[in-house]
Amino acid sequence: MALLSANHLKKSFGKKIAVKDISLQIDPGKFIALLGPNGAGKSTTISMLIGTLAPDSGNINFDAKIPNAQNYHRHIGVVFQESVLDGQLTVRQNLTFRAKMYKNITTHRVEDVLNEFQLLTVADQKYQTLSGGQRRRVDIARAILHRPALLFLDEPxxxxxxxxxxxxxQILNRLRQNEHLTIVLTTHYLEEAENADFVYIIDDGHVIAADTIPKLKATYAPTRLTLITSTPDLVRKNLPADLPITRTKTGLSIALSNSMASIPILKLIRPLISSFELRNGTVDDIFLTLTGKEIR
Known part of the structure; x- marks a missing residue:
């Protein structure tokens, strides 16, 4: 059963339609990545999922709770792009005041979280005096203080x-393992999505692709074997006719399902090539294939 599901969400701001039709499902304990170019609708979607924006239409369910209900917020944690902490308070004060918003969070829990995020040495410094990395660790510590079932990370x-x-x-992966934490991530550092259990790619207010990383790579970013040769036509004649081969300036390029598939090919044409390059597909390749290479 899904921990959170969203069905046919739509959201407009005046004449601008930010989210046109987005549906997704998040299962317990999973790491889900929401990717997309600037202006694709990611942040608006996150805002609806956490209950700070109401969709114009569509519905959201979290363990049979609606997003604007108080008990919904007891079970989620959010790390926003911009911090919501008080710069004039110390790290410990910020976390202690946050803890008082929930039942049964003890002083020991605050200290445990400070230790988990390696913040004990700066616990009594004002938040505004911290480095960017220290602030971000405090932001995440605040978000998981009440042991949420689901953590949203918006460009963390x-x-x-x-x-x-x-x-x-490293800390978040420990929390996933030890506390069965579910994570939803939006990020422009696409390599952070490499370990995601499932990926939704959003563009122009729609989900344009949704699958696991291996399946997305197989479809949109295959492993590519590049052959350097002065006799590309001869090389091609020695290869199976059904291989997806394209010409390059220096030889041939072959799309493969995985790197091991290159071994029999190289054995066939080894005397006919001067060099080769094997490159596995990445999340960046998936992203560029689906959303284009133009800067937005």
Whole structure:
């Protein structure tokens, strides 16, 4: 049974239609990525899913709860693009005040979360004095303080260095494993979606693709074997006729289902090539194939 489902969501702002028709399903314990170019409708969709925006039409269900109900918000955590914490309060004060909004969150829980996110050394500093990476860790600590079943991360690592991003994901992966946390992510760092259990790609207010990463790669970003040769026609004659082969400036390019499929091909034409390159498809390739290469 789905933890959260959304059916035929639509949302307009005046004459601008931000979300035209979006349906999705999020199963318990899964890591779901929502990807799309700027202006695709991702943030509007997230806002409807967390209950800060009401859809013009369509419906959302979270474990039989509606998004604007108080008990719905007890079971979700949200990390917004912009922080909602008080810059004049210390890290510990921000988390303590947040804890008081829920029942049965003890002081020990605040300390445990500070320790989990490696924030004890800055716990008594004002939030506004922290570095960007430290602030983001506090933002996520605040969002999981009440042990939500579902965590929304809206562009959580924008502007962060790779070390901080790695640390944050190590913590989130531990929480997924230990507390069965479900995560919904929007991000422009597409490599963060590589480990997602399921991906929705949104463009122009619609879901244009929805599947697992391996299946999306097989369809939109196959492994590609590039052969460097001065005799491309001869090489082609020595290969099976049903291979998807295209000409390049330096030889031939072959789309494959996986990297292992290159071995018998290379054995067939080894004397006829001077070099080769094998490249696995990435989430970036999927994204560009589906949404185009133009800057928006």
């Amino acid at each position: 690592s924008t502007g962060l260095d790779i070390q901080t991003r790695n640390m944050i994901w």
